Amino acid sequence: QKEVEQNSGPLSVPEGAIASLNCTYSDRGSQSFFWYRQYSGKSPELIMSIYSNGDKEDGRFTAQLNKASQYVSLLIRDSQPSDSATYLCAVNLIGNEKLTFGTGTRLTIIP
Amino acid sequence: GAVVSQHPSWVICKSGTSVKIECRSLDFQATTMFWYRQFPKQSLMLMATSNEGSKATYEQGVEKDKFLINHASLTLSTLTVTSAHPEDSSFYICSPGTSGPTDTQYFGPGTRLTVL
Numbered sequence: 630q631k632e633v634e635q636n637s638g639p640l641s642v643p644e645g646a647i648a649s650l651n652c653t654y655s656d657r658g659s660q661s662f663f664w665y666r667q668y669s670g671k672s673p674e675l676i677m678s679i680y681s682n683g684d685k686e687d688g689r690f691t692a693q694l695n696k697a698s699q700y701v702s703l704l705i706r707d708s709q710p711s712d713s714a715t716y717l718c719a720v721n722l723i724g725n726e727k728l729t730f731g732t733g734t735r736l737t738i739i740p
Numbered sequence: 741g742a743v744v745s746q747h748p749s750w751v752i753c754k755s756g757t758s759v760k761i762e763c764r765s766l767d768f769q770a771t772t773m774f775w776y777r778q779f780p781k782q783s784l785m786l787m788a789t790s791n792e793g794s795k796a797t798y799e800q801g802v803e804k805d806k807f808l809i810n811h812a813s814l815t816l817s818t819l820t821v822t823s824a825h826p827e828d829s830s831f832y833i834c835s836p837g838t839s840g841p842t843d844t845q846y847f848g849p850g851t852r853l854t855v856l
Contacts, residue, residue, distance in 0.1 A: 671850070672833045675846065726774075
């Protein structure tokens with residue numbers, strides 16, 4: 630079982646709709662969770678971080694964490710073509726700075 | 741967020757040559773630097789963790805004699821790919837360590853290496 634799993638996609642969403650990206654992780658010791666966006670040929674850029682159960686909202690983005698289910702998600706509201714990218718889920722363990730990445734979900738927003 | 745630069749942004753070299761990639765943390769002192777590699781259509785894989793003034797720690801399967809890491813100062817870490825081969829062609833990205841595991845990690849812009 631992979632440590633961090635994501636649906637590789639591609640996920641196609643109409644412009645203006647909600648895009649929902651999911652991630653599961655295997656290690657219950659994981660304490661920090663991150664969503665990065667990566668455009669083709671570029672390095673990842675941070676979208677959201679979340680550390681406690683529940684929802685965290687930042688503009689059009691909402692991260693949701695459920696530690697009991699070992700599940701973290703990212704919702705993108707009012708999707709824009711510029712949101713088309715690969716979204717990487719990353720986690721790290723208690724006391725460890727090392728990030729473990731999922732394989733990423735490729736999102737395409739259809740105008 | 742942290743400002744990180746990498747040089748060069750891309751490099752093409754012949755098989756058998758060595759290539760040095762520099763990573764600079766511009767706005768804070770990084771005692772730790774993470775080096776990642778990303779092959780096309782794959783996720784980031786941690787190669788090694790360097791600590792200022794000490795030897796790097798390599799992940800399983802990464803040859804330490806092939807990928808030489810130097811972290812001589814708090815603002816500069818270098819990765820040298822020695823005797824490069826076409827299979828080393830990849831996107832190399834550095835990320836300075838943070839002050840704690842809950843802090844956000846930022847990434848350098850990456851270096852695209854192509855070995856002919």
